[in-house]
Amino acid sequence: MKEKFIRFMQGRYGGADKLNTHLMYLLFILAIIVLFTSSKVCMILSLLLMIYIYFRIFSRNIYKRYQENQKYLQLIAPITKKVNFFKNKRKDKTHKYYKCPTCKQVVRVPKGRGKIEISCPKCNTKFIKRT
Known part of the structure; x- marks a missing residue:
């Protein structure tokens, strides 16, 4: 049975990408909403979302699914x-982060130095901040 499934999935997209993962999370949230509210709209939306996820998983057009995922990644890149x-x-306990007032470049400086003059590496603007 395992070999049959492996043969069936050969040449198919498989769907282990960021877009399918986020669609699964959305489907899970919609399923919880349907569970508590019995909303027909959410139920239909979750059904359509599930169909789309399975369509992406079993699709033979790998290039097209890859392009969809790349567009999605570009869309969510700023976030x-x-x-x-x-x-x-939050993990960095030894440094503070400041934005340059001129070019908005993020500058990392060590904590515990008092008031220091910070020089932006991008535009060479100098500004004073407390660390």
Whole structure:
């Protein structure tokens, strides 16, 4: 049975990408909403979403599914970038982060130095901040 499934999935997209993962999360949230509210609209939307997810998984047009995922990744890139920045900023206990008032470049400086003059590496603007 396992070999039959492997043969069936050969040449198919498979769907282990970011778009399908996020669609699955959305489907899970819609399923919870349907569970508590019995909303017909959410039920139909979740059914259509499930059909679309299975369509992407079993699709033989790998290039097209890959392009869809790349467009989605470009769409969410600014959000992902901000989330990763805040995650790294929260983990970093030895540095503070400031934005340059001129070019908005993020500058990392060590904590515990008092008032220091910070020089932006991009535009060479100098500004004073407390660390």
